[in-house]
Amino acid sequence: MIRYNMKLTAILAMFIPFSLSGFSQQHKNDPNKLLILQSQGSFTVGGTVIQNPGNYDATKFDNWKPYPEGQTYHGDHAYVFYQIPDKSRPLPLVFLHGAGSSSKVWETTPDGRDGFQNIFLRRRFSTYLVDQPRRGKAGRSTLAASIDPTADEQMWYEIFRIGVWPNFNKGVQFPQDAESLNQFFRQMTPNTGPFDTEIITNSMSALFDKIGSGILVTHSQGGLPGWLTGIKSDKVKAIVAYEPGTYPFPKGELPEPISGLTGVLKGVEVSMDDFMKLTRIPIVMYFGDYIPDAPDAVTNDLGAENWRTRLALGRLFVETMNRHGGDATLVELPKIGIYGNTHFLMSDLNNIEIADQLSKWLKEKGLD
Amino acid sequence: MIRYNMKLTAILAMFIPFSLSGFSQQHKNDPNKLLILQSQGSFTVGGTVIQNPGNYDATKFDNWKPYPEGQTYHGDHAYVFYQIPDKSRPLPLVFLHGAGSSSKVWETTPDGRDGFQNIFLRRRFSTYLVDQPRRGKAGRSTLAASIDPTADEQMWYEIFRIGVWPNFNKGVQFPQDAESLNQFFRQMTPNTGPFDTEIITNSMSALFDKIGSGILVTHSQGGLPGWLTGIKSDKVKAIVAYEPGTYPFPKGELPEPISGLTGVLKGVEVSMDDFMKLTRIPIVMYFGDYIPDAPDAVTNDLGAENWRTRLALGRLFVETMNRHGGDATLVELPKIGIYGNTHFLMSDLNNIEIADQLSKWLKEKGLD
Numbered sequence: 001m002i003r004y005n006m007k008l009t010a011i012l013a014m015f016i017p018f019s020l021s022g023f024s025q026q027h028k029n030d031p032n033k034l035l036i037l038q039s040q041g042s043f044t045v046g047g048t049v050i051q052n053p054g055n056y057d058a059t060k061f062d063n064w065k066p067y068p069e070g071q072t073y074h075g076d077h078a079y080v081f082y083q084i085p086d087k088s089r090p091l092p093l094v095f096l097h098g099a100g101s102s103s104k105v106w107e108t109t110p111d112g113r114d115g116f117q118n119i120f121l122r123r124r125f126s127t128y129l130v131d132q133p134r135r136g137k138a139g140r141s142t143l144a145a146s147i148d149p150t151a152d153e154q155m156w157y158e159i160f161r162i163g164v165w166p167n168f169n170k171g172v173q174f175p176q177d178a179e180s181l182n183q184f185f186r187q188m189t190p191n192t193g194p195f196d197t198e199i200i201t202n203s204m205s206a207l208f209d210k211i212g213s214g215i216l217v218t219h220s221q222g223g224l225p226g227w228l229t230g231i232k233s234d235k236v237k238a239i240v241a242y243e244p245g246t247y248p249f250p251k252g253e254l255p256e257p258i259s260g261l262t263g264v265l266k267g268v269e270v271s272m273d274d275f276m277k278l279t280r281i282p283i284v285m286y287f288g289d290y291i292p293d294a295p296d297a298v299t300n301d302l303g304a305e306n307w308r309t310r311l312a313l314g315r316l317f318v319e320t321m322n323r324h325g326g327d328a329t330l331v332e333l334p335k336i337g338i339y340g341n342t343h344f345l346m347s348d349l350n351n352i353e354i355a356d357q358l359s360k361w362l363k364e365k366g367l368d
Numbered sequence: 369m370i371r372y373n374m375k376l377t378a379i380l381a382m383f384i385p386f387s388l389s390g391f392s393q394q395h396k397n398d399p400n401k402l403l404i405l406q407s408q409g410s411f412t413v414g415g416t417v418i419q420n421p422g423n424y425d426a427t428k429f430d431n432w433k434p435y436p437e438g439q440t441y442h443g444d445h446a447y448v449f450y451q452i453p454d455k456s457r458p459l460p461l462v463f464l465h466g467a468g469s470s471s472k473v474w475e476t477t478p479d480g481r482d483g484f485q486n487i488f489l490r491r492r493f494s495t496y497l498v499d500q501p502r503r504g505k506a507g508r509s510t511l512a513a514s515i516d517p518t519a520d521e522q523m524w525y526e527i528f529r530i531g532v533w534p535n536f537n538k539g540v541q542f543p544q545d546a547e548s549l550n551q552f553f554r555q556m557t558p559n560t561g562p563f564d565t566e567i568i569t570n571s572m573s574a575l576f577d578k579i580g581s582g583i584l585v586t587h588s589q590g591g592l593p594g595w596l597t598g599i600k601s602d603k604v605k606a607i608v609a610y611e612p613g614t615y616p617f618p619k620g621e622l623p624e625p626i627s628g629l630t631g632v633l634k635g636v637e638v639s640m641d642d643f644m645k646l647t648r649i650p651i652v653m654y655f656g657d658y659i660p661d662a663p664d665a666v667t668n669d670l671g672a673e674n675w676r677t678r679l680a681l682g683r684l685f686v687e688t689m690n691r692h693g694g695d696a697t698l699v700e701l702p703k704i705g706i707y708g709n710t711h712f713l714m715s716d717l718n719n720i721e722i723a724d725q726l727s728k729w730l731k732e733k734g735l736d
Contacts, residue, residue: 031407035406036405038403039399041480041483042475043480050519056522056533058668064631067523068520071522072522073518073519074556079472081475086402103505108409114409118408137557139470139503139504139515140556146512146514147514147561149510151419151436152434152439153439154440155435158426185440186415186442186506187412188442189506192507192557193515262432263432302426
């Protein structure tokens with residue numbers, strides 16, 4: 001009987017077109033299957049060193065009070081945790097988180113399922129998870145910061161399109177139990193220094209120098225540093241951006257700012273030479289659900305509004321890319337029948353389906 | 369021929385006393401061997417929630433300015449990354465870092481070798497690596513903090529007994545190339561809120577509630593929260609402390625404070641009931657090299673002085689433990705012929721030998 005079923009599945013599989021093969025992809029992600037790694041480890045990369053003037057003198061030590069004369073401070077590096085699976089594919093995936101996040105967002109989901117780290121390890125991709133400079137385990141910053149516990153989670157709940165507090169968006173792919181929301185909020189972690197795109201792209205570029213060619217996967221605020229890393233390093237062979245915050249445009253082609261309830265969104269001007277570098281690699285962007293397709297505000301929903309403007313500018317970015325010979329694809333998930341996604345597509349309840357979309361694209365582009 | 373060699377090894381092994389079996393232990397740590405995991409993932413545990421008075425009102429959103437009325441803030445949790453190897457031993461190792469560190473210190477060493485995370489996974493122990501509340505990826509604190517990039521690394525170089533800046537201690541088990549020191553400094557990461565032993569032990573105790581029985585491995589400042597977690601949770605089945613900062617003593621038995629160049633070291637008074645809880649589990653402490661055995665300061669070396677007092681108080685702790693029926697062992701590595709260790713024994717050049725010591729102790733205590 002078991003043998004009969006297996007045969008039937010094999011026969012049926014021959015008649016299933018690729019786009020419907022999510023079932024077999026899911027089987028590759030059996031969370032009960034062993035993870036077989038060739039190696040794993042961590043390191044820091046990039047950064048600068050403060051060298052204080054004067055001569056170091058240990059006799060100035062006085063009950064742990066600072067005595068910085070002649071001392072150094074290493075900061076502004078990224079922290080990276082990598083895992084190389086057995087029989088790994090040639091190009092690794094390098095994951096860069098968004099605002100208020102660390103590399104945690106690619107690990108276990110708030111409800112305890114495999115995140116993209118495990119999902120893509122099971123698909124034999126090497127993974128590099130980054131804590132950007134001044135975040136998470138890369139906490140040493142060469143500039144000072146004040147960290148205040150300002151209550152802000154209901155705002156983020158809305159901005160991240162889980163719902164309009166305290167309600168969940170209808171059909172949302174977010175678990176609705178209290179512990180999942182608890183875990184979701186606790187994966188946030190503050191800046192330990194000012195956010196600095198230049199410092200982040202320097203460390204990301206140094207990372208690619210160290211590891212060689214790879215595919216950069218960004219989320220949210222990580223989007224802009226991602227695009228600029230693609231400009232800075234020719235070792236970035238593709239960029240995958242989940243709901244990026246903003247985009248580069250060539251000098252003279254910057255679109256009009258787009259106004260919305262959460263602010264005025266602008267692109268970032270770069271030289272035509274730099275912009276053209278991005279046209280030489282395949283790019284894909286994914287946006288989830290609950291984002292109105294309208295030129296102006298049609299709702300008071302902070303999340304809908306925040307991503308309406310960023311999606312609108314994203315359309316212009318993709319159009320500009322492709323007009324200049326680029327290979328950029330924008331996937332609006334509801335338009336291909338995938339509904340209910342929040343801003344955290346990679347940890348939503350249907351994240352296997354989201355991962356399948358990426359696997360399909362990587363295969364199409366010959367990147368797997 | 370291969371079969372013959374295997375047999376010969378097996379026969380020879382019968383004649384090799386356990387203490388000389390380091391060679392075979394090292395073979396278990398071949399960094400080129402596959403790491404086979406049953407599962408891996410991450411979660412946060414413990415912590416509290418700030419609930420601001422008032423009602424949440426999204427229409428108060430004004431260009432990302434704080435509007436905390438009615439909003440929440442989750443903080444003071446620990447972050448945990450776990451890996452369960454295939455055919456794992458019954459008791460996992462739970463690793464708690466020290467001051468200025470994150471769980472990075474148990475991962476890859478500054479010169480790129482396996483740290484205790486990989487070493488003990490290869491020995492089939494499950495590992496739980498903790499970022500304590502207000503550190504690393506557990507950055508959200510319910511109390512504010514200011515983070516200043518105060519140059520302090522030459523001080524830490526001495527405190528951590530790498531040497532007296534800019535010299536290395538003679539025979540030190542620390543790599544002497546510039547990049548290793550660069551990586552070493554960059555693994556430091558600041559507090560994102562005040563250090564709070566109670567908050568740390570609450571989250572550690574909640575971690576043991578979640579995962580069940582385990583062996584707690586602490587480093588440095590993690591020592592005191594470690595002892596107090598052992599008091600708080602009966603799921604802590606053993607404590608391994610690498611150069612702990614201080615120790616609990618029963619009420620009325622607190623030793624006289626010990627003065628040294630880096631301050632006055634005191635024990636922490638706990639009730640006799642609480643102290644007795646620690647006597648019911650096996651405890652081992654390891655101290656490295658360059659620590660003078662003297663009642664008073666004999667050197668201006670900050671590292672020697674800092675650990676002279678902590679080792680001296682450690683001796684009194686072990687003596688007090690065992691006088692009350694405990695099972696505490698103090699291992700001063702130079703006294704058993706292991707030389708050159710800094711304060712970071714678990715990442716020193718001889719960390720396989722340090723791990724072998726722990727493996728031997730765990731075996732003796734029936735904990736493996």
